[in-house]
Amino acid sequence: MMETKRILIDKNDIRDEDLLEAARILREGGLVAFPTETVYGLGANALDEEAAKKIYAAKGRPSDNPLIAHIASIDQVKPLVKEIPEAGRKLMEAYWPGPLTIIFWKSGIVPYGTTGGLDTVAIRMPSDRIANRMIALAGVPVAAPSANLSGRPSPTTADHVWEDMNGRIEMILDGGPVGIGVESTIVDVTEDVPVVLRPGAITMEMLKDLLGEVKIDPAITGPMRPDMHPKAPGMKYRHYAPKADMVLVELSDETREKLEDKEGAFVKEVEQRIADQAKCPSIRPEDYLLALEVDKLAEEAAGKGLKVGVICTDETRSEYVEDDGLFYAVRSMGIRAKEETIAHNLYRVLREFDDLGVDYIVSEGFSRTQLGQAIMNRLTKAAGHKIVKI
Numbered sequence: 001m002m003e004t005k006r007i008l009i010d011k012n013d014i015r016d017e018d019l020l021e022a023a024r025i026l027r028e029g030g031l032v033a034f035p036t037e038t039v040y041g042l043g044a045n046a047l048d049e050e051a052a053k054k055i056y057a058a059k060g061r062p063s064d065n066p067l068i069a070h071i072a073s074i075d076q077v078k079p080l081v082k083e084i085p086e087a088g089r090k091l092m093e094a095y096w097p098g099p100l101t102i103i104f105w106k107s108g109i110v111p112y113g114t115t116g117g118l119d120t121v122a123i124r125m126p127s128d129r130i131a132n133r134m135i136a137l138a139g140v141p142v143a144a145p146s147a148n149l150s151g152r153p154s155p156t157t158a159d160h161v162w163e164d165m166n167g168r169i170e171m172i173l174d175g176g177p178v179g180i181g182v183e184s185t186i187v188d189v190t191e192d193v194p195v196v197l198r199p200g201a202i203t204m205e206m207l208k209d210l211l212g213e214v215k216i217d218p219a220i221t222g223p224m225r226p227d228m229h230p231k232a233p234g235m236k237y238r239h240y241a242p243k244a245d246m247v248l249v250e251l252s253d254e255t256r257e258k259l260e261d262k263e264g265a266f267v268k269e270v271e272q273r274i275a276d277q278a279k280c281p282s283i284r285p286e287d288y289l290l291a292l293e294v295d296k297l298a299e300e301a302a303g304k305g306l307k308v309g310v311i312c313t314d315e316t317r318s319e320y321v322e323d324d325g326l327f328y329a330v331r332s333m334g335i336r337a338k339e340e341t342i343a344h345n346l347y348r349v350l351r352e353f354d355d356l357g358v359d360y361i362v363s364e365g366f367s368r369t370q371l372g373q374a375i376m377n378r379l380t381k382a383a384g385h386k387i388v389k390i
């Protein structure tokens, strides 16, 4: 065990003197966890193979899972890559600094220890000002995956990092809770048509607007099969996983269609049930249907003696009643109508259920467009693709 230093940094008053030690640790081959706008990262000098190896050891992560090189300015890209294709240039101009990672062919100076043996390198320029200043002071690109133990939810506060990394790394920079809460979007520009390898806050819709044709890696849209070879090796691991078993409840296309006919018999029937039974009379029919099914599955499991956690939203929170005698914990992830609030709280709620020793989680599903795609990607992975459609 080494002693882990924790340094509190005020985002509105970032002083170089507070970051110089972190920069020195990085240059000398040590590990520093730092805030970014997406999740906390666990950084090491990206050009130092031995330093990169320490990241894998600290996380307990398989070493074929490549790291993302974080930079502080655009001129740091050129030395790391073979070429910058047109799509890469457009993406950098539009979304850097920001929550977007771009995959390029790597140059000779990037060690295979950083890229997990691949000939490509993942690069991102974070917008978080603490991250930016720390990387600039270090003077080297900083390789960083999320600062969690492998298999645990990504950390969105310095406390989460502390739980996982205390005693394993030299330093944690505490810049408060992160903004976005889910990892960066990853886009591969090494082929003719750009491919999204991981959805994030830069959405598919935004990418298509900018680039025209964009493909999506099949590992994102469905369960992994043994014959699939995802281009982002991280996709094959049971990532983002809570300790509990988990199931997601989603509306089927058929139900969605029926709900669209606002004057139809189906909607009228649901509205009648809401009038008769719902705790919140203004709840939307689609939200009520989800809450009813989630509550049913959760009650069944709690009745069998399992410790149950329910993930809901502010819109449905009032429909869940915590039963005496049964273990039935309910947490809202945020406001369904504002998906950025859901992304922001997602990993915190999963970690909270871990801490409570929950052994079965039932979660409401979300839209599969815009930011919903990133949210559902993380939730379906956490649930091991167990989805109930109603």
Ligand code: AMP
Pocket (backbone or CB within 6 Å): 065, 066, 067, 068, 103, 115, 118, 120, 121, 122, 144, 145, 146, 183, 186, 197, 231, 232, 233, 234, 235
């Ligand atoms: P994390 O942000 O902690 O999930 O880790 C970085 C993610 O970036 C992993 O899922 C990797 O699989 C992905 N990644 C990093 N470098 C590459 C690369 N060269 N090609 C494809 N995916 C990559």
Ligand code: MG
Pocket (backbone or CB within 6 Å): 145, 146, 154
């Ligand atoms: Mg990760």
